[in-house]
Amino acid sequence: MKSHEMKDEGQGDLNVPRRNLLVGAGALAAGMLLTKAGGLLGTAQAKAQAITETWPWPYVKLDPDETAELAYNEWYRVYCGAGVFSSIFSQLREKVGEPYTLIPIDAFIFLEGGMVGWGTICGSNAGANLVTNMIIGPRTAGSDDGMLMGSEIMQWYSDTQLPTYKPKNPRISAEIPTTISNSPLCHVSVGRWMKATGKHLGSDERRDRCARVTASVAHQTVTLLNQWHDGKYRTKGTIPAASYGIQTQHNCTSCHGSNVPMPPMAKR
Amino acid sequence: MKSHEMKDEGQGDLNVPRRNLLVGAGALAAGMLLTKAGGLLGTAQAKAQAITETWPWPYVKLDPDETAELAYNEWYRVYCGAGVFSSIFSQLREKVGEPYTLIPIDAFIFLEGGMVGWGTICGSNAGANLVTNMIIGPRTAGSDDGMLMGSEIMQWYSDTQLPTYKPKNPRISAEIPTTISNSPLCHVSVGRWMKATGKHLGSDERRDRCARVTASVAHQTVTLLNQWHDGKYRTKGTIPAASYGIQTQHNCTSCHGSNVPMPPMAKR
Numbered sequence: 001m002k003s004h005e006m007k008d009e010g011q012g013d014l015n016v017p018r019r020n021l022l023v024g025a026g027a028l029a030a031g032m033l034l035t036k037a038g039g040l041l042g043t044a045q046a047k048a049q050a051i052t053e054t055w056p057w058p059y060v061k062l063d064p065d066e067t068a069e070l071a072y073n074e075w076y077r078v079y080c081g082a083g084v085f086s087s088i089f090s091q092l093r094e095k096v097g098e099p100y101t102l103i104p105i106d107a108f109i110f111l112e113g114g115m116v117g118w119g120t121i122c123g124s125n126a127g128a129n130l131v132t133n134m135i136i137g138p139r140t141a142g143s144d145d146g147m148l149m150g151s152e153i154m155q156w157y158s159d160t161q162l163p164t165y166k167p168k169n170p171r172i173s174a175e176i177p178t179t180i181s182n183s184p185l186c187h188v189s190v191g192r193w194m195k196a197t198g199k200h201l202g203s204d205e206r207r208d209r210c211a212r213v214t215a216s217v218a219h220q221t222v223t224l225l226n227q228w229h230d231g232k233y234r235t236k237g238t239i240p241a242a243s244y245g246i247q248t249q250h251n252c253t254s255c256h257g258s259n260v261p262m263p264p265m266a267k268r
Numbered sequence: 269m270k271s272h273e274m275k276d277e278g279q280g281d282l283n284v285p286r287r288n289l290l291v292g293a294g295a296l297a298a299g300m301l302l303t304k305a306g307g308l309l310g311t312a313q314a315k316a317q318a319i320t321e322t323w324p325w326p327y328v329k330l331d332p333d334e335t336a337e338l339a340y341n342e343w344y345r346v347y348c349g350a351g352v353f354s355s356i357f358s359q360l361r362e363k364v365g366e367p368y369t370l371i372p373i374d375a376f377i378f379l380e381g382g383m384v385g386w387g388t389i390c391g392s393n394a395g396a397n398l399v400t401n402m403i404i405g406p407r408t409a410g411s412d413d414g415m416l417m418g419s420e421i422m423q424w425y426s427d428t429q430l431p432t433y434k435p436k437n438p439r440i441s442a443e444i445p446t447t448i449s450n451s452p453l454c455h456v457s458v459g460r461w462m463k464a465t466g467k468h469l470g471s472d473e474r475r476d477r478c479a480r481v482t483a484s485v486a487h488q489t490v491t492l493l494n495q496w497h498d499g500k501y502r503t504k505g506t507i508p509a510a511s512y513g514i515q516t517q518h519n520c521t522s523c524h525g526s527n528v529p530m531p532p533m534a535k536r
Contacts, residue, residue, distance in 0.1 A: 048369060078408075119508070146378065184386060263468065
């Protein structure tokens, strides 16, 4: 479903008239040449800005297994969100250069633990969305594929026995059980795995499980980006808010049980 | 609480030996001069990368009210996450220039609706964390203040009657009631407000409420960044995962009711 088709769904936030915003974005890019004080920004600055705000970014196909192994090892340096991001951007820095060299990979470490340990969105999902939206671009730049690919990855994450990826060079020898999270949230994903395994948060197994989940999401992200690069990407991503009258995931009963509140709905 | 003090809390993810990582980050920055193929990246690229991966970034104090008004209006263009980000970065692009000019503001539109309409972390919280962590830097670069300021903002967001900010030039004339979310999540924050007001997701009031929440978070973020710039920032931010043996927010009963599961804990 395209975001610009959703005006009648009561969605609101996800309903930007694309052409207006294309004009807006273009005007912004041009306008940034002039500072408020009326001076001209340096040409190098203007050029760099144009590079990072022109979509889609140049992309070359990456090997999903190599990317996953990088992500697995990067988890032990920068954790889930920055791990997914780094595994893809570090390769594209080498193979493409700009604009990938301009983005500070390590700035995304805070995504760990569902954002600074708050257990909200799993960092690997946030990292995947950052990657797809930076490369393909925001929906205002001509394609909904960046956001819908991010949404597709969150649904895949929720429905899949994770981790799917087994590292070539695992850091621990123990078998890592898999679980289905039914949610894109760190707290639910880690909690269900801990309940199934009896392993505590600081255990080597829990840590390696999250490193492997990070690798699994990086693998999936590159698999979809490669399809997109070949012109073969047909999204399975949806915008759940369009169906329920509130921003939400698709399985209300997973948290609410049998007592799901009904949001106020627009009169039709 | 400092992340490097948390080894014994069973935290794991939020426990990076800082000095090791400083060496790692330095080595990465230097190493990026050499591509895998052995060639040298262009000097301009290496320089730009050094600029975005050297922390803290140059910051000048911003006016919280002006920032909030910018964020309020940007919500109607790019919504909550990119709205907070844009209100701060657009000013710093003009007042400072690089590295702010190098980051693609509109790439963060996907944060809307709790990430592509999934209702997870409220985009304004995600946007605030992106801002504080890009400017102050990740905890591996010498200070925990970026992540702890982000955490402090999430706690403030959860505990405060929002929105706090009233726009100078409101888009609608209706009074906008305030509510306390008890959560940093979009779904809970919007849901509680909709329940209290009976307004549906696509209503002008709900949309303006979220624009004002975005403005409120931008105001709070700049207030704290200004304190930090003056050397007066003393964080109230915590890492909830350290207290509960799982990544989570501080109020388990808000979702779980009286039946809060206990995560497996490490033997002491």
